Amino acid sequence: MTVKPHDFLAVEFESHRPHLKAVAYRMLGSLTEAEDAVQEAWLRLARSNADDIDNLEGWLTTVVGRVCLDMLRSRKVRREDPLEDRLPDPVVSRDDASDAGDPEQQALLADSVGLALLVVLESLTPAERLAFVLHDMFGLPFEEIAPIVDRTPATAKKLASRARQRVRGAAPSPDPDLADQRRVVDAFMAAARGGDFDALLAVLDPDVVLRVDGGTLAGGMKIVRGAAAVAGGASTFHRTTAVVGHPALINGVAGLIITSDGQPISVMSFTIADGKIATIDILSDLDRLSGLDLADVIG
Missing domain, CATH: 3.10.450.50 (Nuclear Transport Factor 2; Chain: A,)
Incomplete structure (x- = not known):
C-alpha cells in the first residue's frame, strides 16, 4: 500500500476547506470557531491513514460535524452565555461586486444562510442543529449522521424534522432579487x-x-x-x-x-x-x- 505524501494530502484538504468552513459556520455561527473546527479536522486527517478513506469529503464533513457538536456541547458545560444572546458573526461583502472568484465566500453564503436563519439555528439543541445542517443544507444521509449524534437513523431524522419545523416558523425566506x-x-x-x-x-x-x-x-x-x-x-x-x-x-x-x-x-x-x-x-x-x-x- 502506498501512503499518500503529506504535501499531497494537504493539497487535497485545501480543496475541501471552503465546504468544511461552510459546514462549521452554519453549526457554530462564529467565523473564528469555524476556522478552529476546520483546523482540528486537518489535524485528525494528518494523524489518520488517509489511504483507508474512500470518500475524503464525506469523511471530513463527518469529522467537522463531530468537532462542532463537541464545541456546542462544551459551551453549555462551561455555562457560558448562550450564543443566542448575541448575533452570529456576519459575512460582509461589497454590494456592487460578486465574490465569484472566492470559493470560500461562495460556500459561506450559499443557501441564503442569513443572520436571521443563524439566530434560529442557535436556538436548537446541538443534536438538532447538526442533523438539520448536515442533512437539509448539505445532503448527508441520516445513516451517516446517526453515529455522530449517537442515535439511530430514524431518531436522527426526527431531530432534523423538529429543527425544520422551528426554522420554517421563525426564519422567513428572503426575496431572491x-x-x-x-x-x-x-x-x-x-x-x-x-x-x-x-x-x-x-x-x-x-x-x-x-x-x-x-x-x-x-x-x-x-x-x-x-x-x-x-x-x-x-x-x-x-x-x-x-x-x-x-x-x-x-x-x-x-x-x-x-x-x-x-x-x-x-x-x-x-x-x-x-x-x-x-x-x-x-x-x-x-x-x-x-x-x-x-x-x-x-x-
Whole structure:
C-alpha cells in the first residue's frame, strides 16, 4: 500500500476547506470557531491513514460535524452565555461586486444562510442543529449522521424534522432579487432619515423583529417586535446627522454598514420577505466590528 505524501494530502484538504468552513459556520455561527473546527479536522486527517478513506469529503464533513457538536456541547458545560444572546458573526461583502472568484465566500453564503436563519439555528439543541445542517443544507444521509449524534437513523431524522419545523416558523425566506431588496432598504433609510413614521410602517412587516447586539458592555442583545415599535425607534434616526450608511451585502442579502467619522459603528442586515422588512439584525459591538474586514466595503 502506498501512503499518500503529506504535501499531497494537504493539497487535497485545501480543496475541501471552503465546504468544511461552510459546514462549521452554519453549526457554530462564529467565523473564528469555524476556522478552529476546520483546523482540528486537518489535524485528525494528518494523524489518520488517509489511504483507508474512500470518500475524503464525506469523511471530513463527518469529522467537522463531530468537532462542532463537541464545541456546542462544551459551551453549555462551561455555562457560558448562550450564543443566542448575541448575533452570529456576519459575512460582509461589497454590494456592487460578486465574490465569484472566492470559493470560500461562495460556500459561506450559499443557501441564503442569513443572520436571521443563524439566530434560529442557535436556538436548537446541538443534536438538532447538526442533523438539520448536515442533512437539509448539505445532503448527508441520516445513516451517516446517526453515529455522530449517537442515535439511530430514524431518531436522527426526527431531530432534523423538529429543527425544520422551528426554522420554517421563525426564519422567513428572503426575496431572491437583490435589486428589490435594496429598494426596500433604501426606502427604509429614507423614511428613517426623514423621521417619517407612516413611510416606515409601509415598508415594515407587521410582525417585524429587530435585534440589536451592542455587546456585553451595552447589556447584550436587545429585541424589539412589531412594526409600530420598530418604526418608532427608527423614526428618531433623523436626529443623528453624523452617520453614513454604506450599501453592503450581509450574508448575501441587502444590508448597510453605518459609519461615524469614517469609522464603522454598526452592521445592519435586513431580511426582505414579500416586499416587506421581516427582520433587522444590527451588530454594534465595537470589539467584534474591529475584527471584521470592512475597509474595502466602506472605502
